[in-house]
Amino acid sequence: MPDYDGAMQRSYHHGNLRPALVEAAVELARTKGPEGVVLREVARRTGVSHNAAYRHFTDREQLLAEVAFWAMGRLEQAMEERLATVRTREPAARARQRLREVGRAYVEFALAEPGLFEVAFSAQLHSDDEAGGPYGLLNRVLDELVDVGVLAARRRPGAEVACWAGVHGFAMLHLQGPLRGVTAADRERSLQQMLDLLELALVQPA
Amino acid sequence: MPDYDGAMQRSYHHGNLRPALVEAAVELARTKGPEGVVLREVARRTGVSHNAAYRHFTDREQLLAEVAFWAMGRLEQAMEERLATVRTREPAARARQRLREVGRAYVEFALAEPGLFEVAFSAQLHSDDEAGGPYGLLNRVLDELVDVGVLAARRRPGAEVACWAGVHGFAMLHLQGPLRGVTAADRERSLQQMLDLLELALVQPA
DNA sequence: TGTACATCAGTGAACGCGCGTTCACTGATGTAC
DNA sequence: TGTACATCAGTGAACGCGCGTTCACTGATGTAC
Numbered sequence: 001m002p003d004y005d006g007a008m009q010r011s012y013h014h015g016n017l018r019p020a021l022v023e024a025a026v027e028l029a030r031t032k033g034p035e036g037v038v039l040r041e042v043a044r045r046t047g048v049s050h051n052a053a054y055r056h057f058t059d060r061e062q063l064l065a066e067v068a069f070w071a072m073g074r075l076e077q078a079m080e081e082r083l084a085t086v087r088t089r090e091p092a093a094r095a096r097q098r099l100r101e102v103g104r105a106y107v108e109f110a111l112a113e114p115g116l117f118e119v120a121f122s123a124q125l126h127s128d129d130e131a132g133g134p135y136g137l138l139n140r141v142l143d144e145l146v147d148v149g150v151l152a153a154r155r156r157p158g159a160e161v162a163c164w165a166g167v168h169g170f171a172m173l174h175l176q177g178p179l180r181g182v183t184a185a186d187r188e189r190s191l192q193q194m195l196d197l198l199e200l201a202l203v204q205p206a
Numbered sequence: 207m208p209d210y211d212g213a214m215q216r217s218y219h220h221g222n223l224r225p226a227l228v229e230a231a232v233e234l235a236r237t238k239g240p241e242g243v244v245l246r247e248v249a250r251r252t253g254v255s256h257n258a259a260y261r262h263f264t265d266r267e268q269l270l271a272e273v274a275f276w277a278m279g280r281l282e283q284a285m286e287e288r289l290a291t292v293r294t295r296e297p298a299a300r301a302r303q304r305l306r307e308v309g310r311a312y313v314e315f316a317l318a319e320p321g322l323f324e325v326a327f328s329a330q331l332h333s334d335d336e337a338g339g340p341y342g343l344l345n346r347v348l349d350e351l352v353d354v355g356v357l358a359a360r361r362r363p364g365a366e367v368a369c370w371a372g373v374h375g376f377a378m379l380h381l382q383g384p385l386r387g388v389t390a391a392d393r394e395r396s397l398q399q400m401l402d403l404l405e406l407a408l409v410q411p412a
Numbered sequence: 413t414g415t416a417c418a419t420c421a422g423t424g425a426a427c428g429c430g431c432g433t434t435c436a437c438t439g440a441t442g443t444a445c
Numbered sequence: 446t447g448t449a450c451a452t453c454a455g456t457g458a459a460c461g462c463g464c465g466t467t468c469a470c471t472g473a474t475g476t477a478c
Contacts, residue, residue, distance in 0.1 A: 011439095011440085012438090012440055012455060013439085013453085013454060014454080017454080017455085038432090039431080039432065040430075040431070040432080048455075048456095049455070049457070050456095050457095051432090051433075051455090051456080052456080054433080056454095059432080060433095121382065121383050121384070122382070135384065157399070158396050158403075159403070161376070161385070161396040161399070161400065162372065162399060162400040162404075164375065165372050165373075165376035165400060166371050167371075167375065168371075168378060168379055169370065169372055169374035169375025170367070170375065171375075173370060173371055173374055176327065176328070177374070178341065179367070190364050190367040190368075193363070193364030193365070193367070193368060194364070194367065197361075197364075197365070197407045197408070198407070200410055201406045202403070204406055204410075217472095218421080218422060218423090218471090218472050218473055219420085219421060219472085219473060220422080221421095223421080223422085244465090245466090246463075246465080254423095255423050256423095256424095256465095257422090257423080257465090257466075258421075258422055260466080261420085261422070265466080266464095266466095
């Protein structure tokens with residue numbers, strides 16, 4: 001029985017192997033998490049021999065890092081998209097709303113794409129580039145809160161870590177932790193309350 | 207060469223195998239995390255054949271769950287010990303201080319015992335027993351804040367999740383996440399600021 | 413007090429697993445002349 | 446335009462790994478009589 005490989009005409013040289021491998025790896029990460037990104041399976045799905053990947057990546061770790069980088073980009077994108085939906089005009093209210101949306105986007109991404117989320121945080125991203133990525137975005141929104149007079153400048157330092165910790169922990173507890181079993185409705189209520197709490201804390205004068 | 211096994215006189219029946227296996231497993235978890243709890247290695251360290259464990263546990267998963275339960279107990283103990291050091295007498299200040307100590311104990315335990323911390327949260331603990339454990343402790347301390355008039359009753363629900371998320375996320379970001387490389391001093395500063403923020407948020411009237 | 417026997421708690425060998433990685437190789441491609 | 450050759454991008458077979466788990470087994474223990 002001949003092996004019709006869809007419409008793909010396969011030749012010895014793939015021609016576009018590296019991105020194809022990353023794509024397959026992303027798909028595995030999405031459905032099975034970091035452990036699921038198995039070199040041989042990635043190759044299988046790309047229709048290539050199991051060691052062809054070594055022409056493009058030094059080892060599995062490097063491929064996984066590529067996926068992590070991609071996932072980080074997706075997270076950032078999700079946050080940006082959320083920010084773009086904020087319609088509030090009044091500056092103070094707008095800045096507050098933007099902080100909420102950033103937090104909400106983070107949690108929702110983690111819950112919607114647990115595999116990618118885990119990979120994004122499992123691999124060593126050597127980007128100490130604090131200006132970009134999800135972290136940079138959060139920092140920017142917090143700066144806006146200061147500019148607009150909502151967040152006291154003396155409370156600005158450290159605020160990003162506290163906010164980040166809050167949403168990250170929230171996501172982890174509901175994803176893999178003891179709050180795994182909580183219903184979506186309860187989770188949503190908790191999220192609202194946590195965002196309220198953070199906002200309340202930051203908004204204090206003095 | 208005869209095999210002197212220390213002072214231990216080994217007999218066919220170990221006599222105390224189950225707890226000995228758990229102890230070895232705990233040690234592995236402590237130094238290598240969940241992945242390190244390998245049945246064969248646990249048996250090796252206990253000086254017993256690699257499948258003797260099956261007399262006491264149905265499978266690896268069950269042994270790991272035992273370790274997780276034990277680790278949870280340790281975390282709770284660490285929190286209790288911290289609480290016991292609070293000397294403040296004035297009720298409101300005391301309750302606030304107790305909340306801080308609970309949070310600090312959580313983070314410090316996670317950073318001091320990363321392996322145990324990870325195991326505690328990786329295994330499925332079917333205890334929906336919200337009254338006990340670290341979670342129960344946190345709830346109790348938050349209730350104290352209400353009793354003492356510091357935390358408005360209407361802000362009490364959900365507060366435990368927000369607090370928990372904060373310390374959990376803080377620990378994760380510094381343990382395995384992007385804040386891994388932060389110095390101990392910076393980390394301590396961030397922790398102070400986060401605890402301040404949480405306290406500030408909870409203390410608000412209305 | 414002695415003995416037969418059920419039961420419990422260990423043993424050692426074996427299986428099957430799928431992986432990451434390396435090796436020597438081959439087919440395809442591009443470029444210099 | 447044709448040809449030689451270096452280089453690139455794949456292939457298939459093999460290795461070694463250590464694991465969890467199962468099997469048929471044996472040594473030790475306790476209990477009924």
